[in-house]
Amino acid sequence: xxxxxxxxxxxxxxxxxxxxxxxxxxxxxxxxxxxxxxxxxxxxxxxxxxxxxxxxxxxxxxxxxxxxxxxxxxxxxxxxxxxxxxxxxxxxxxxxxxxxxxxxxxxxxxxxxxxxxxxxxxxxxxxxxxxxxxxxxxxxxxxxxxxxxxxxxxxxxxxxxxxxxxxxxxxxxxxxxxxxxxxxxxxxxxxxxxxxxxxxxxxxxxxxxxxxxxxxxxxxxxxxxxxxxxxxxxxxxxxxxxxxxxxxxxxxxxxxxxxxxxxxxxxxxxxxxxxxxxxxxxxxxxxxxxxxxxxxxxxxxxx
Amino acid sequence: xxxxxxxxxxxxxxxxxxxxxxxxxxxxxxxxxxxxxxxxxxxxxxxxxxxxxxxxxxxxxxxxxxxxxxxxxxxxxxxxxxxxxxxxxxxxxxxxxxxxxxxxxxxxxxxxxxxxxxxxxxxxxxxxxxxxxxxxxxxxxxxxxxxxxxxxxxxxxxxxxxxxxxxxxxxxxxxxxxxxxxxxxxxxxxxxxxxxxxxxxxxxxxxxxxxxxxxxxxxxxxxxxxxxxxxxxxxxxxxxxxxxxxxxxxxxxxxxxxxxxxxxxxxxxxxxxxxxxxxxxxxxxxxxxxxxxxxxxxxxxxxxxxxxxxxxxxxxxxxxxxxxxxxxxxxxxxxxxxxxxxxxxxxxxxxxxxxxxxxxxxxx
Amino acid sequence: xxxxxxxxxxxxxxxxxxxxxxxxxxxxxxxxxxxxxxxxxxxxxxxxxxxxxxxxxxxxxxxxxxxxxxxxxxxxxxxxxxxxxxxxxxxxxxxxxxxxxxxxxxxxxxxxxxxxxxxxxxxxxxxxxxxxxxxxxxxxxxxxxxxxxxxxxxxxxxxxxxxxxxxxxxxxxxxxxxxxxxxxxxxxxxxxxxxxxxxxxxxxxxxxxxxxxxxxxxxxxxxxxxxxxxxxxxxxxxxxxxxxxxxxxxxxxxxxxxxxxxxxxxxxxxxxxxxxxxxx
Numbered sequence: 001x002x003x004x005x006x007x008x009x010x011x012x013x014x015x016x017x018x019x020x021x022x023x024x025x026x027x028x029x030x031x032x033x034x035x036x037x038x039x040x041x042x043x044x045x046x047x048x049x050x051x052x053x054x055x056x057x058x059x060x061x062x063x064x065x066x067x068x069x070x071x072x073x074x075x076x077x078x079x080x081x082x083x084x085x086x087x088x089x090x091x092x093x094x095x096x097x098x099x100x101x102x103x104x105x106x107x108x109x110x111x112x113x114x115x116x117x118x119x120x121x122x123x124x125x126x127x128x129x130x131x132x133x134x135x136x137x138x139x140x141x142x143x144x145x146x147x148x149x150x151x152x153x154x155x156x157x158x159x160x161x162x163x164x165x166x167x168x169x170x171x172x173x174x175x176x177x178x179x180x181x182x183x184x185x186x187x188x189x190x191x192x193x194x195x196x197x198x199x200x201x202x203x204x205x206x207x208x209x210x211x212x213x214x215x216x217x218x219x220x221x222x223x224x225x226x227x228x229x230x231x232x233x234x235x236x237x238x239x240x241x242x243x244x245x246x247x248x249x250x251x252x253x254x255x256x257x258x259x260x261x262x263x264x265x266x267x268x269x270x271x272x273x274x275x276x277x278x279x280x281x282x283x284x285x286x287x288x289x290x291x292x293x294x295x296x297x298x299x300x301x302x303x
Numbered sequence: 304x305x306x307x308x309x310x311x312x313x314x315x316x317x318x319x320x321x322x323x324x325x326x327x328x329x330x331x332x333x334x335x336x337x338x339x340x341x342x343x344x345x346x347x348x349x350x351x352x353x354x355x356x357x358x359x360x361x362x363x364x365x366x367x368x369x370x371x372x373x374x375x376x377x378x379x380x381x382x383x384x385x386x387x388x389x390x391x392x393x394x395x396x397x398x399x400x401x402x403x404x405x406x407x408x409x410x411x412x413x414x415x416x417x418x419x420x421x422x423x424x425x426x427x428x429x430x431x432x433x434x435x436x437x438x439x440x441x442x443x444x445x446x447x448x449x450x451x452x453x454x455x456x457x458x459x460x461x462x463x464x465x466x467x468x469x470x471x472x473x474x475x476x477x478x479x480x481x482x483x484x485x486x487x488x489x490x491x492x493x494x495x496x497x498x499x500x501x502x503x504x505x506x507x508x509x510x511x512x513x514x515x516x517x518x519x520x521x522x523x524x525x526x527x528x529x530x531x532x533x534x535x536x537x538x539x540x541x542x543x544x545x546x547x548x549x550x551x552x553x554x555x556x557x558x559x560x561x562x563x564x565x566x567x568x569x570x571x572x573x574x575x576x577x578x579x580x581x582x583x584x585x586x587x588x589x590x591x592x593x594x595x596x597x598x599x600x601x602x603x604x605x606x607x608x609x610x611x612x613x614x615x616x617x618x619x620x621x622x623x624x625x626x627x628x629x630x631x632x633x634x635x636x637x638x639x640x641x642x643x644x645x646x647x648x649x650x651x652x653x654x655x656x657x658x659x660x661x662x663x664x665x666x667x
Numbered sequence: 668x669x670x671x672x673x674x675x676x677x678x679x680x681x682x683x684x685x686x687x688x689x690x691x692x693x694x695x696x697x698x699x700x701x702x703x704x705x706x707x708x709x710x711x712x713x714x715x716x717x718x719x720x721x722x723x724x725x726x727x728x729x730x731x732x733x734x735x736x737x738x739x740x741x742x743x744x745x746x747x748x749x750x751x752x753x754x755x756x757x758x759x760x761x762x763x764x765x766x767x768x769x770x771x772x773x774x775x776x777x778x779x780x781x782x783x784x785x786x787x788x789x790x791x792x793x794x795x796x797x798x799x800x801x802x803x804x805x806x807x808x809x810x811x812x813x814x815x816x817x818x819x820x821x822x823x824x825x826x827x828x829x830x831x832x833x834x835x836x837x838x839x840x841x842x843x844x845x846x847x848x849x850x851x852x853x854x855x856x857x858x859x860x861x862x863x864x865x866x867x868x869x870x871x872x873x874x875x876x877x878x879x880x881x882x883x884x885x886x887x888x889x890x891x892x893x894x895x896x897x898x899x900x901x902x903x904x905x906x907x908x909x910x911x912x913x914x915x916x917x918x919x920x921x922x923x924x925x926x927x928x929x930x931x932x933x934x935x936x937x938x939x940x941x942x943x944x945x946x947x
Contacts, residue, residue, distance in 0.1 A: 014769035021762035021781065021821050028818035029784040032795035039795065095683060101676055112684055114933055115691060118925040120879030122897040123918050127694045130911060138693055141710035172690065184937050229823070232788030236881040240901070254790045254882070261794050262886060274791030281786040289779065355841050376847040388842035392860050402846035405856075449846070459845075 040271035060272035092178025125240030159249030185219030221292035305366030313360030339510035381450035556624035577658035721916035751816035763828025789882030831865030868935035
């Protein structure tokens, strides 16, 4: 029965309970964001404090919009996220289906799967910097020992290889999120619809396509939403592995912001970029959150 | 033990009114059942008595004390929830004693009361188990035990049996009734099941759309339904309803056939008035196979559409004036679809309702 | 046929596990090997010597020492992560309870708003916070980082805890209130004990977020008194040659607490993530 949760005379209670949370978020995030907005409308440089009070309108933004040095990393970031999220989903789904099939040691496998989730992104970066190192890395050592190549492959020095290596590191770190949530979805899945579909003459692929996958989508969207809250952690990985190099070939929006703001001290310009990156993150989150809501309604999960 | 009085009790959620001014007095020690379809406001009313919902208007008094602004804990009531609401992290003993412990009773006192309740409900062997280790019926009993240990002014039951299977439900129904006879505490009991209402209640309150449709003893409500809603809600199968018009001392049905106005109602129906004739399946029977053979009757030749033999009786589906009507045949006799039989309507048990308002023409 | 399929499955899973585990395990193994073995050409596959020297070196108890105050970093990380977790849990419990148990105007917007404030990329947030904290004088202090981490953890903690409270039937709290509890008592005696393990896992999540965070910490801390382990890890790269063995040892120091905590609560963590999300 749908019923109001206790609406006692304590109507003020939820607001009081939420007050600390809202206050913290406003003070530590919203307020700085406002400040950031103002800064992005000035030519502020850390070296020239007075420039914080010079209003130049949308100049920073306009200049960014016409600057390939901004657009290329921006495009690379969007592409990187799209590829990473899709591959992580596909791979996570594969792993979840695989582990779901295995009858022995399932719990152990699931635990092992959580292993990468505990790694700090900065550690993941360091780890793969170590492994992909062209001289002493285990990967090149292994390839050379096995005689697959006699040259050292410059994993982190060549632009494309470096980007692929970063993508691999990112996926290593985040695929488990998908795998674990999708596996939980598979465990929670009722058997009846699958059996009914089989009786109705569906082949295994059709069962998967029309029964299993739709049921798993809300779980996939939870994973996507959780991931999208945190997409910018790729910054840590890039920072350690390549620092954006070689020659800016692995520069993502976030490393560009750090470089512009802290190394070049151009705070105004960096804040404008930061704003754009924030909007990008929000767009990703809102997109998946809405998908999640729609999927929930579809599943009748809203109670 | 106490009397519970509701005066003009209302519940609103913003503009939406779910309970429209209920007046009801529940006597000390009385077992009152609120019954109605889901969404009729019966649970909300119960929860307002418990203090779990704010009262938007009117007054609730328990034992003469206005409790509108008192939190549940100060109302000295206890409640059995639909899903039992046993505390999963406590064993049965602690579940039973929780209320007393909160009230600051001594351990001796708590132990005594818990044992007493366990005795009454046959829980003595289960005291050290956790709720997860109990069967549905046992959980139900613990929930009741938790209600009685505190010796409250009133018990509130919110659809307590709806999670049990049919057999267990029958058993628990009997236990609740026994329990009430033993402790004689005021009971307000909410259910959507009219059988529970009939079997348990001293008085039934039939509700619909946030309003009381009728209050009365089970027999009053069954024999003299105040309106079409009550007539169809109480009793199984639901009362047959046939639309018609009063014409020359008879009810003329849609196909032109006529059934005499029940003698006790003559003069209450105006010539030309649109009415609904209501009659229960038990009161339409093939001649010689009915419950009562005396009293005024009307005879109709009808053909059997479908018969469901139930042993000593059969439920017969037939048609009157183009409408499906259920009838009962008493006695172990087989009838077949297509058989044409003469049915007798027991007119003294037939009802007339005003077609427009749905109200019974009988003075109640 | 069935056997072949089983074999294939097993091999596929095995390879997967190798890919998942080997990078991490390699780092952990290397932490116990001398640097010369790591740098050896041709590579030394089977470790000839296992040693704790790398740890001794970074903690400053061995013969060879390096000028990185890992002990301080560890302490800073602990203090910052624990404090911010405790505060975020308190705030998150209140907020999560509000979302799970009350209806109020704008509920969905507030929820989404909190989540969206969480999505601001760390590096983007670091710019204005860096400027503001400088003005407030809490730049390069533990306090400054704790405050930021609380805000980082509050939204997700609320999400998780909301999910855990939702799983507890409302009628339990109501039954307790009818049994004589105030709402406050009903919370502490009934709802809190039942949500305890879930809340603990939310706490672990918050702790890990703080413990592992880099983007903000790297900009908001500079000195030995406030730098955290992830930031300290970069101290190694600033040197002329990378001390791989030392870095691996430090990586182990970062990963071990995280490993232990996650394994302790993994079951609840998964349950919290899925139930909180699916059953709105």
